[in-house]
Amino acid sequence: xxxxxxxxxxxxxxxxxxxxxxxxxxxxxxxxxxxxxxxxxxxxxxxxxxxxxxxxxxxxxxxxxxxxxxxxxxxxxxxxxxxxxxxxxxxxxxxxxxxxxxxxxxxxxxxxxxxxxxxxxxxxxxxxxxxxxxxxxxxxxxxxxxxxxxxxxxxxxxxxxxxxxxxxxxxxxxxxxxxxxxxxxxxxxxxxxxxxxxxxxxxxxxxxxxxxxxxxxxxxxxxxxxxxxxxxxxxxxxxxxxxxxxxxxxxxxxxxxxxxxxxxxxxxxxxxxxxxxxxxxxxxxxxxxxxxxxxxxxxxxxxxxxxxxxxxxxxxxxxxxxxxxxxxxxxxxxxxxxxxxxxxxxxxxxxxxxxxxxxxxxxxxxxxxxxxxxxxxxxxxxxxxxxxxxxxxxxxxxxxxxxxxxxxxxxxxxxxxxxxxxxxxxxxxxxxxxxxxxxxxxxxxxxxxx
Amino acid sequence: xxxxxxxxxxxxxxxxxxxxxxxxxxxxxxxxxxxxxxxxxxxxxxxxxxxxxxxxxxxxxxxxxxxxxxxxxxxxxxxxxxxxxxxxxxxxxxxxxxxxxxxxxxxxxxxxxxxxxxxxxxxxxxxxxxxxxxxxxxxxxxxxxxxxxxxxxxxxxxxxxxxxxxxxxxxxxxxxxxxxxxxxxxxxxxxxxxxxxxxxxxxxxxxxxxxxxxxxxxxxxxxxxxxxxxxxxxxxxxxxxxxxxxxxxxxxxxxxxxxxxxxxxxxxxxxxxxxxxxxxxxxxxxxxxxxxxxxxxxxxxxxxxxxxxxxxxxxxxxxxxxxxxxxxxxxxxxxxxxxxxxxxxxxxxxxxxxxxxxxxxxxxxxxxxxxxxxxxxxxxxxxxxxxxxxxxxxxxxxxxxxxxxxxxxxxxxxxxxxxxxxxxxxxxxxxxxxxxxxxxxxxxxxxxxxxxxxxxxxxxxx
Numbered sequence: 001x002x003x004x005x006x007x008x009x010x011x012x013x014x015x016x017x018x019x020x021x022x023x024x025x026x027x028x029x030x031x032x033x034x035x036x037x038x039x040x041x042x043x044x045x046x047x048x049x050x051x052x053x054x055x056x057x058x059x060x061x062x063x064x065x066x067x068x069x070x071x072x073x074x075x076x077x078x079x080x081x082x083x084x085x086x087x088x089x090x091x092x093x094x095x096x097x098x099x100x101x102x103x104x105x106x107x108x109x110x111x112x113x114x115x116x117x118x119x120x121x122x123x124x125x126x127x128x129x130x131x132x133x134x135x136x137x138x139x140x141x142x143x144x145x146x147x148x149x150x151x152x153x154x155x156x157x158x159x160x161x162x163x164x165x166x167x168x169x170x171x172x173x174x175x176x177x178x179x180x181x182x183x184x185x186x187x188x189x190x191x192x193x194x195x196x197x198x199x200x201x202x203x204x205x206x207x208x209x210x211x212x213x214x215x216x217x218x219x220x221x222x223x224x225x226x227x228x229x230x231x232x233x234x235x236x237x238x239x240x241x242x243x244x245x246x247x248x249x250x251x252x253x254x255x256x257x258x259x260x261x262x263x264x265x266x267x268x269x270x271x272x273x274x275x276x277x278x279x280x281x282x283x284x285x286x287x288x289x290x291x292x293x294x295x296x297x298x299x300x301x302x303x304x305x306x307x308x309x310x311x312x313x314x315x316x317x318x319x320x321x322x323x324x325x326x327x328x329x330x331x332x333x334x335x336x337x338x339x340x341x342x343x344x345x346x347x348x349x350x351x352x353x354x355x356x357x358x359x360x361x362x363x364x365x366x367x368x369x370x371x372x373x374x375x376x377x378x379x380x381x382x383x384x385x386x387x388x389x390x391x392x393x394x395x396x397x398x399x400x401x402x403x404x405x406x407x408x409x410x411x412x413x414x415x416x417x418x419x420x421x422x423x424x425x426x427x428x429x430x431x432x433x434x435x436x437x438x439x440x441x442x443x444x445x446x447x448x449x450x
Numbered sequence: 451x452x453x454x455x456x457x458x459x460x461x462x463x464x465x466x467x468x469x470x471x472x473x474x475x476x477x478x479x480x481x482x483x484x485x486x487x488x489x490x491x492x493x494x495x496x497x498x499x500x501x502x503x504x505x506x507x508x509x510x511x512x513x514x515x516x517x518x519x520x521x522x523x524x525x526x527x528x529x530x531x532x533x534x535x536x537x538x539x540x541x542x543x544x545x546x547x548x549x550x551x552x553x554x555x556x557x558x559x560x561x562x563x564x565x566x567x568x569x570x571x572x573x574x575x576x577x578x579x580x581x582x583x584x585x586x587x588x589x590x591x592x593x594x595x596x597x598x599x600x601x602x603x604x605x606x607x608x609x610x611x612x613x614x615x616x617x618x619x620x621x622x623x624x625x626x627x628x629x630x631x632x633x634x635x636x637x638x639x640x641x642x643x644x645x646x647x648x649x650x651x652x653x654x655x656x657x658x659x660x661x662x663x664x665x666x667x668x669x670x671x672x673x674x675x676x677x678x679x680x681x682x683x684x685x686x687x688x689x690x691x692x693x694x695x696x697x698x699x700x701x702x703x704x705x706x707x708x709x710x711x712x713x714x715x716x717x718x719x720x721x722x723x724x725x726x727x728x729x730x731x732x733x734x735x736x737x738x739x740x741x742x743x744x745x746x747x748x749x750x751x752x753x754x755x756x757x758x759x760x761x762x763x764x765x766x767x768x769x770x771x772x773x774x775x776x777x778x779x780x781x782x783x784x785x786x787x788x789x790x791x792x793x794x795x796x797x798x799x800x801x802x803x804x805x806x807x808x809x810x811x812x813x814x815x816x817x818x819x820x821x822x823x824x825x826x827x828x829x830x831x832x833x834x835x836x837x838x839x840x841x842x843x844x845x846x847x848x849x850x851x852x853x854x855x856x857x858x859x860x861x862x863x864x865x866x867x868x869x870x871x872x873x874x875x876x877x878x879x880x881x882x883x884x885x886x887x888x889x890x891x892x893x894x895x896x897x898x899x900x901x902x903x904x905x906x907x908x909x910x911x912x
C-alpha cells in the first residue's frame with residue numbers, strides 16, 4: 001500500500017518532513033483526479049459557513065443529495081429559531097434539467113416564505129445549476145421584491161473550486177446582507193466574532209468571557225446569528241476572527257467598506273485563550289478592560305490549571321497526529337497538545353495557506369511530517385510510521401483511526417463538548433484522556449491483543 | 451424542524467422537498483460498488499459529491515468508506531470530463547491498485563453528457579483489471595435507484611453464461627440492506643444446503659473486523675469470478691423490487707437465468723416466501739435448524755402479541771424496507787396508519803404495480819386503511835402525524851426530530867442511522883431479524899409505558 005502511494009510522484013510536493021529538507025509545501029492547489037481526497041466542494045464550504053444563521057431558510061437549488069448530506073450536520077446550537085435545522089431543496093428532476101429550474105425555484109421560494117414567514121432566504125447554487133444556466137440572481141431579486149424580504153443567492157456551484165471558494169461565496173452572501181452604516185454610530189465596546197459556529201455552544205462561552213470584561217458581542221459570524229444581527233454587523237468597533245480560512249475575506253471586506261479593524265483570535269487551549277482575551281482588551285483601548293481581562297484570566301486559569309495538570313501527568317509521552325480543515329486550527333492544536341504533554345508528530349490540513357504552513361513548521365519538532373490534502377493511505381502511512389497514539393480529525397478520519405487502533409478526537413462538526421475557552425481546554429484534556437486511555441485498546445492487535 | 455411544521459395540511463404543488471426522505475443516486479451506486487471484493491468506487495464529478503457520500507456511509511456504518519473522485523474543475527465542466535476520467539483511471543490503478551474500479555456519474559457529468567463507456571474503452575486499463583460503470587443521474591429516482599443501477603452494471607459488465615447446463619446455485623441480490631442482513635441471508639441459504647452467489651455483498655467490507663491495520667480492500671465482497679459465474683446459475687432471487695429487480699431482469703435477458711422477485715425478507719411471511727422459493731427451485735427440505743428458528747419466532751409473536759395489538763404506527767424509509775416492515779407490523783396486529791417513502795414511482799421494468807399499490811393491497815387484505823405515499827418527504831409525514839397521532843414511528847435517524855416534536859417513540863431501522871451504533875452488524879431479515887425487530891418495537895413501547903405510568907400503574911411484570 002505505502003509503496004504504491006509513493007509511486008504517485010505528483011503528491012510528493014504536498015508532503016514535507018521538518019528538519020530534512022526545505023519546507024515549502026505545495027498547497028492551495030486542486031486535488032488530483034483519481035485520488036481518494038478527504039476534501040469537499042464549494043457548496044459544502046458555503047453551506048457550513050452559512051448554515052448556523054438560525055432564522056434563515058437555507059434552500060438548496062439542485063437534486064436532493066446536496067441538501068441531504070448537509071442537513072443539520074454542523075451541531076451549531078441556537079438560542080432561538082430552529083428553522084435552519086430543516087432541509088429545503090428544489091429536488092430538481094429530469095424535466096427541470098431539460099427545461100430549466102428557474103420557475104420551480106421561484107415557486108418554492110414563494111411556498112416556503114409563506115409557510116415559515118421567514119425574513120431571509122439563502123439560495124445555494126449547486127453544480128448542475130451552473131451547467132443548466134439558471135439565473136439565480138434574477139430569481140432571487142424578483143422573489144425579494146415580491147415578498148419584501150432578503151433572498152440572497154449563494155454562488156456555490158461545486159466544480160468552481162474547492163471548499164475555500166465556498167467560504168468566499170458565503171462571505172459574499174453575508175456582505176450582501178449587511179446594512180451600510182455611518183461609522184460615527186459605531187458602538188465603542190461591541191465586537192463581531194467571525195469564524196465561530198457555536199458548535200456545542202462554544203460561542204456562548206466566549207460571549208460570557210467578553211461580557212465579564214465589559215465587551216458586547218454584536219453578532220457572531222455565524223453561530224447562533226439571525227438575519228437581524230447580521231444586518232447590523234457594520235456597527236461593531238472591532239472584528240475578531242477565529243476560523244480564518246472561512247472568514248479572512250469577510251474581515252478584510254468589512255475593514256475596507258466600513259473601516260472595522262480585525263484581529264485573529266484563538267480560544268483553543270489556555271495559552272491562546274488568555275492571549276486572545278488580552279489582545280481584544282488592548283485593541284479596545286486597554287486600561288480598565290485589560291485589568292478586567294487579567295482578573296478573568298487569573299481566576300479561570302487558577303480554576304482549571306490543576307485539572308489540566310492532572311491529565312498532563314496521565315498523558316505524558318503520548319503522540320498525536322492532526323488532520324483538520326484549516327491551518328489556523330492546526331496551529332492552535334499543536335500548542336494545546338503541548339499544554340497536556342502530547343507532542344504532535346504529524347500535521348496536515350485540507351485547505352491550509354502557505355503562511356500557515358510556515359508557522360506550523362516553526363512550531364513543530366524535527367521529524368514531524370507536514371502534509372496538505374492527504375489521502376487515507378498517506379494518513380495511515382504517516383500516523384503509524386510516526387507512532388501516533390491519537391488522531392484529531394473529522395468524520396471520514398474517525399473510522400480510519402479506529403481501524404488502526406488509534407484513539408480519536410473529532411475536532412469538527414461532530415464534537416460533543418465545547419472545546420473553546422478555559423472550560424473547553426478541560427473538556428479537550430478530558431476527551432483526549434478518555435479516548436487515549438480507554439481500556440478498549442488492550443484488545444486490539446496493535447497493542448499486543450490477538 | 452422540531453416545531454416548525456404546521457398542522458394544517460395544504461396541497462403542495464411547488465415540487466420541492468422539505469426534509470427529504472431519500473438521497474441521490476450516486477450514494478447508492480457507491481454502496482453497491484463497495485459490495486464487490488477489491489473494488490474502488492469512483493465518483494465522476496466534483497469532489498464534494500464523493501466526499502459527501504463517503505461521509506454519509508461512514509456515519510452510518512462507522513467504517514471507512516473508500517472511493518475516488520474525478521475532482522472536477524470549471525474547465526472539465528466546460529470541455530467535458532473525459533480527460534479527468536482518463537487521468538483518474540490511470541492514477542487509481544497506479545496508487546490504489548484495486549481489482550475493479552466502479553465508475554458512477556453525478557448530475558454534473560450526466561448533464562454535460564460525458565460518454566463513460568467510450569472514455570473507458572479508449573483508456574488503457576492494466577492487464578487483469580476491470581473498469582465498470584453505471585449512469586446515476588442524481589435528478590432521477592433516489593439512492594435506491596443508484597444502487598439498482600450499479601448492481602445492473604455488475605451484470606452487464608461481468609455476468610457470463612458459459613455453460614450449456616445451469617449450475618445448482620442461486621444468485622441472491624440482497625438490495626440496499628446492511629452487511630449484517632447480507633450475512634444472515636447467506637447463512638439461511640447455506641443452512642438450506644444451497645450454494646449461492648450474493649452480489650453486491652458488503653459483508654466483510656463495511657463490517658470488517660478490527661485488526662490494527664487499515665486495508666483499503668477488506669476481505670469481503672462478491673468476487674469478480676463469482677459475479678461472472680452468476681450467469682451460470684439456475685435462479686436469481688431479487689430481494690426487494692426497487693433495489694434488485696432490474697439487475698435480475700438483465701440476467702434473464704443476458705444469460706437466461708430465470709428470476710424471481712421477492713420482498714426483502716423482513717418478518718415471518720417474507721422469510722417464509724424466501725424459503726419456499728429456495729425449496730421449490732432446489733428440491734431441498736427446510737432443515738430443522740430453520741424450522742426451529744421459525745418456531746421460536748412464532749412463540750415470541752404469541753407471547754407478546756397483546757403488547758402490539760391495535761397499536762398505531764407510522765413507517766417511513768426506503769421502499770423495499772418499508773414494504774417489509776409494513777408486512778411485519780401487520781403480522782403483529784399493529785395498525786400502520788402512515789406509510790411513506792421518498793423514492794418516487796415503481797421499479798423500472800417491474801411487472802407488478804407501484805409502491806403505493808403494493809402497500810394498499812397489503813392493507814386491504816388486513817382490513818386497514820392508511821395514508822400511503824411514495825416520492826414524498828418528512829414534512830408531509832410530520833403533518834400526517836400531527837393530524838393523526840401514532841404510538842410508534844419506525845424509520846431512519848431523520849425521524850428523531852419528529853419523534854421529539856410529537857413525543858413519540860422511534861425505532862431506528864433503515865438507512866441512514868447516524869445516531870446509534872451496532873445496527874449494521876445485526877440483521878432485521880430472516881426469522882432472527884424478525885425477533886430482533888420485535889424486541890426493538892416492544893422495548894420502545896414498554897419503555898414508554900414505564901416512563902408514562904403513574905406510581906399506581908407502574909408494574910414489575912409486563
